[in-house]
Amino acid sequence: MTAQPSALAVTYIRPGARSMSFTLREVWQARELLYFLVWRDVKVRYKQTVLGIGWSVLQPFLTMVVFTVFFGRLAKVPSDGVPYPVFSLAALVPWTYFAAAATNGATSLVGNQHLVAKVYFPRVLVPLAAVLMPVVDLAMAFGMLILLMAWYHVVPPPAAVALPLYAVLGALTAFAVTLWTSALSVRYRDARYVLPFLMQIWLFVTPVAYPASMVPERWRLIYALNPMATVVEGFRSSLLGTPGPGAMAVIAVATVAVTLSAGIAYFRSVEGTIVDLA
C-alpha cells in the first residue's frame, strides 16, 4: 500500500455543539444537495392537484380580490394614489412568499426527520431549502403582478432597481424566523399550533391591506421592527412609485441582522442533538 500521509481529510467528532456546527464552506460544498431538496419539494408540491402550479397565482390573486372589495371599496382604505388592486397585490406577492416560507420552514426539520436520522449533511440545508422552495411561487405571482400593472398602465419608477434588495430582505426575514421555528419545533411541537396564528397577527401588523403611511409618525419606528413592513413598502415603492420605507429600512435591516445571527447561533447549538429529540 502506498503511503499517503495526511492526503485524506481528517474529521474530528467530539461532544459539544461546536464540533458539528455548520460552516459556510460546508454549506457551499453541499449546494447540490440543497438544489435537490428544493427541486424535490417543488416537484412534489403540486403532484396530484388539478390546478398545479396555478395555485401559486390563484392564492394571492383571490386574496387581492377580497381585499379590493372589502378594504378598497367598502372600507375605503387609502392606497397612496395607486389603484387598490395593484396596491394590494404588490404587497401580497412578497407577503404570500413570506407566509409560505415561514410556515413551510417551521415544520421542515420535523418533516425531514427520516432524512436527518439516517444521513449526515449540514442540517441548516433543511430550513434553507424550505425558504428557497416558495421562490418558485413568488416568481409566478410576480409575473401576474406585472400583468396587472400593465392592465392598469402602471409604469415602475427608476427606484425599481432596489427591488431585488427588498426581495432579499424578505427572504432573510423568512430564513431568520425559520431557523428559530424549525429548531424549536423539533423539541416543542407547539410550533405547529402557534404558527398559523402568528402569521395571521403578522399579516395585520404588516402594511398589506393598508399603506404604512396610515400608521402615525411617532409609532412608525416601532412599527418598523417588523421587517416585513419595510419589505412590503419597498416592493410598492420600487414598482408603483409610492413613498418608500425610508428610515424604516434601517431598523428593519438591523432587526433582521440581529434575529438572523441569533438564529444561526441557536441552530448551531442544537443541530448536534436534533436527531435525539426528533
Place this chain on the structure above:
Amino acid sequence: MSEVAIRIRGLGKRYMIGAREQYDTLRDRIAAAASRPFRRMAPGGFGASATIWALRDVTHDIRRGEVVGIIGGNGAGKSTLLKMLSRITLPTEGEVEIHGRVGSLLEIGTGFHPDLTGRENILLNGAILGMRKAEIERKFDDIVDFAEVGGFIDTPVKHYSSGMYVRLGFAVAAQMEPEILIVDEVLAVGDVRFQRKCLGKLDDVARGGRTVLFVSHNMAAVQRLCTSAMLLDRGRLVRVGDVRATVGAYLGGEARGGFAAAARTGDAQILSADLEDRGGRPLENPSCSQPIVCRIRFALPRRSPGTRIGIGVLGSDGTTVFTTNNADAGTTCPSGPGEFDARVTIPPNTLLAGDFHVALCLWNSAAILDLQEPALSFSVEAGGSALYAENATRKGYVHIDCAWSVVPRIEASAAVLT
C-alpha cells in the same frame, strides 16, 4: 496497511430516555421549570435516573482497508456507534478521528419520495448520499441495470414492489465511492438473491482496499466479508479482533450453556472441516434437495476411549438448530491414536434455504478435547427442491417430514346429511 482510518477514543453516548418518551410541549417545560426548585434536577434538566448509556468507553483503532464487522445483540449499541461515526448524532464523551470521506448507508433508499419517479429518486438519493450530480448522471445506466427496474424507471416509486424499491435504493448506494463505508443492517430486506447480490457488491468494495464498517446479524455474511470484528454488549466493546473468534464468542455467549461453557483440555484436535457432496467433491453452495456431507478430520495423539465427535448446526442468528454426534447413529469412534476422518451426512430436504454455521466438538467421557465454533459457514439454496415447489419461502430452519391426514369429521358430515 497500518495507517489508521478511524481512531475511536473513550466514545460514549448517553440518552435521556425521559426526554425521548414524553411528548415535550412548552407547557410541560414550564411546569417542570416551576417545580424545579423543589426537585433536585440533574444538570441535563431531567432526572439522572432517566438516562441510559447506549454506548460507553469504546476505544479502538480501525486501520485503512480493514473490513470490520460490528456484532452484538439488540440494544448492544451497534447503531448508536454507527450514528456517531456517521456524524448523525454527537457523542456525549470521547472522540473520534476519521481520516477520509465517510459514506454511510444506514438504510436503503433514504429520502426516496413516493411521488417521484425512479429516475428522479436516483438523482435525489444520490445527492443525499453525497454524490455529485455529474457523477450520478454518468453512472445512471449502471444503476438502472443493477436495480433491474428498466421499464419502470419513469414510474413513481410508490407503485414499485418492495423488492424493486430496495433494489433501486441499493443500486444507488452501491455507486458511492467514499474512503470509508459504513453499512448498517441493510441486508435484512430483500430476498435471498438480492442479499447475495448486495454481499457481492460489498465484497467488491472491500477488495477495492476501502475501509468498511458493517453491522449485521448475519454471522455468515460477517465471516465471509470481514477481516476483523467488534463485539458489543450492552454498550461496551467486549471483544475485538479476529473475525472468527469474535463471532464465535458472540454465538457462544448467545447459546448459553452450550459448548463454550466447558473448558477444553488435551492436545487432541480437530484439524479441518469441509463440506462435500455425496461423491466427495467440495460443496460450495448446497441446495436443499442435496445431501450435505460434513467431513471432519481430527487427530487423537493418545488412546482416548469413549471419544465422540459431534456437530452443532446454528442458524445465521446463532440459534442452535440441532446437534448430532456419532453415537446417535450407533457409530463408535476409534479410540486412537491416529488421524481420522468423520463424515456426517445431513439428509436432503432437511435444512431450509438460509445461512448456517457448524460448530464442532470432540470429547470423551472425561473432558472436551477440542471445540471449534463456528468452524464452517454455508448457505443453503432453495434450488429445485420440492419443498419450494408451492411456497417461495418457508419459515424456520429445518424441514421435518410429518405425517398428515385430512378427513371429514364423521359427526359433522352426519349432521349435514340430516
